[in-house]
Amino acid sequence: MYDFELMRPATLDEAIAALGDEDAQPLSGGQTLIPTLKNRLAMPSRLVSLSGIAELRGVTVEGDVMRIGGGTTHGAVAREAADRFPGLAGLAARIGDPAVRNRGTIGGSVANNDPSACYPAAAMATGATIVVQGAEGARDIAADDYFQGMFATALEEGEIVTGLRFPIPLASNYQKFEQPASRFPLVGVFVARYGDRVGVGVTGAAEDGVFRWAEAEEALAEEFSPRAVEALRLPAEGLIGDLHGTPEYRAHVARVMTARAVSAAG
Amino acid sequence: MKIDMTVNGRNVSGEVEGRTLLVEFLREGLGLTGTHVGCDTSQCGACVVHVDGAAVKACSIFAAECDGAQVATIEGQGNADGSLGAIQQAFQDYHGLQCGFCTPGMVMSAAALLKDNPKPSEAEVRDYLQGNLCRCTGYHNIVKAILAASGQEVAPVARVEA
Numbered sequence A: 001m002y003d004f005e006l007m008r009p010a011t012l013d014e015a016i017a018a019l020g021d022e023d024a025q026p027l028s029g030g031q032t033l034i035p036t037l038k039n040r041l042a043m044p045s046r047l048v049s050l051s052g053i054a055e056l057r058g059v060t061v062e063g064d065v066m067r068i069g070g071g072t073t074h075g076a077v078a079r080e081a082a083d084r085f086p087g088l089a090g091l092a093a094r095i096g097d098p099a100v101r102n103r104g105t106i107g108g109s110v111a112n113n114d115p116s117a118c119y120p121a122a123a124m125a126t127g128a129t130i131v132v133q134g135a136e137g138a139r140d141i142a143a144d145d146y147f148q149g150m151f152a153t154a155l156e157e158g159e160i161v162t163g164l165r166f167p168i169p170l171a172s173n174y175q176k177f178e179q180p181a182s183r184f185p186l187v188g189v190f191v192a193r194y195g196d197r198v199g200v201g202v203t204g205a206a207e208d209g210v211f212r213w214a215e216a217e218e219a220l221a222e223e224f225s226p227r228a229v230e231a232l233r234l235p236a237e238g239l240i241g242d243l244h245g246t247p248e249y250r251a252h253v254a255r256v257m258t259a260r261a262v263s264a265a266g
Numbered sequence B: 001m002k003i004d005m006t007v008n009g010r011n012v013s014g015e016v017e018g019r020t021l022l023v024e025f026l027r028e029g030l031g032l033t034g035t036h037v038g039c040d041t042s043q044c045g046a047c048v049v050h051v052d053g054a055a056v057k058a059c060s061i062f063a064a065e066c067d068g069a070q071v072a073t074i075e076g077q078g079n080a081d082g083s084l085g086a087i088q089q090a091f092q093d094y095h096g097l098q099c100g101f102c103t104p105g106m107v108m109s110a111a112a113l114l115k116d117n118p119k120p121s122e123a124e125v126r127d128y129l130q131g132n133l134c135r136c137t138g139y140h141n142i143v144k145a146i147l148a149a150s151g152q153e154v155a156p157v158a159r160v161e162a
């Protein structure tokens, strides 16, 4: 690891000010960033730790919307979202392992936008809003506009993901087909049902990262049953092919995971 | 920078760099070499310790982030008289270790599990150990040891008749 200065601000304002420095980078749970630093794939001059900022943590519900602070750990989401939004709590409860969940955060996950990360599938399926804040102030970004391809997001230099707002679905479920060595999803599908629409977010499968499977959303809005998905074929173009599976295999797994998520969501 | 923390109930302080990992501070700074580094890539769980009661991988957290925290390591698992703690004793009784490299992390993960879930099912134990790799035992005896440490009945290990 290259050396850097580690700062531990107690407030969001101090963190944003500290990130004004060139080559400064936020540190949240460190479950992705610390391994990256060890491999010398990043060389920040300053790391601004967000873990001491209480205002970034917590799960709150207002009406039909769940707001989750960017610094909330996966473990806390698994516990605190369980009553009102079990689909999301179930997703959080299966990220990595207990020690990873005690450190890793939702803000870090969506800031990183790993093409196999779990949360982006839920954010896309639910039509969540990603709330970010920087020196210029705060802005709300719709999930559709926020995720911009593998490891690419609408986040600007110096901005912090302060939280996400999820419209709480009537029913939802996440199915993760694990790549057993990394425990990341080889393919993960989040299905969310609302009164007037169904959202289907697919992660792990595509070269451009998370996406919504529009055809499945339409078919499921007509008829919310696994049968509605069985006739569909997800095109293999643009899907990932590697030693774990071909694009055609991933397309097949995505369809099967979608059908399972529909059954489990009920 | 100077940091202070409580490790196994004892107040300690030391000088660290921003990049000093908690596991480096424990092993090299405090001489507590019970916490192992198996992979250094956050995969194996040999380095699991508790920070403010939560199991974390000490290779994936900076020492400075633990300034002011309560840290518990394998060295604190024994009884005051020097005898093995209940989980450690169960690992010995049920042959839950062979080379022993993964054992500190296994014991600390088990301690975190039993704190939240004093009588876990076998499936819950296996699920909780997802992030702890063992290259020797095949896990069965580790799971048995943890179930036994929780006070549940488990079949004894097979005994070879002399």
Ligand SMILES: Cc1cc2nc3c(=O)[nH]c(=O)nc-3n(C[C@H](O)[C@H](O)[C@H](O)COP(=O)(O)OP(=O)(O)OC[C@H]3O[C@@H](n4cnc5c(N)ncnc54)[C@H](O)[C@@H]3O)c2cc1C
Pocket: A025, A026, A027, A028, A029, A030, A031, A032, A033, A034, A050, A070, A071, A094, A095, A096, A097, A100, A103, A104, A105, A106, A107, A108, A109, A111, A112, A114, A116, A117, A118, A119, A155, A159, A160, A161, A162, A182, A183, A184, A185, B042, B043
């Ligand atoms: C063994 C293992 C298994 C895992 N399995 C899974 C899995 O199954 N599914 C899954 O989704 N993930 C998995 N992960 C990744 C894990 O969820 C990470 O916690 C997450 O990707 C990053 O969150 P973090 O808080 O640790 O962020 P960090 O590692 O601290 O940061 C990641 C990146 O985001 C930036 N950043 C962090 N927080 C913010 C913020 N609030 N605003 C702006 N930028 C920010 C950092 O600068 C850095 O570039 C796994 C990790 C490990 C080690």
Ligand code: FES
Pocket: B036, B037, B038, B039, B040, B041, B042, B043, B044, B045, B046, B047, B048, B057, B058, B059, B060
């Ligand atoms: S050494 Fe920390 S997880 Fe392997």
Ligand code: FES
Pocket: B096, B097, B098, B099, B100, B101, B102, B103, B133, B134, B135, B136, B137
């Ligand atoms: S006993 Fe050898 S790695 Fe577990």
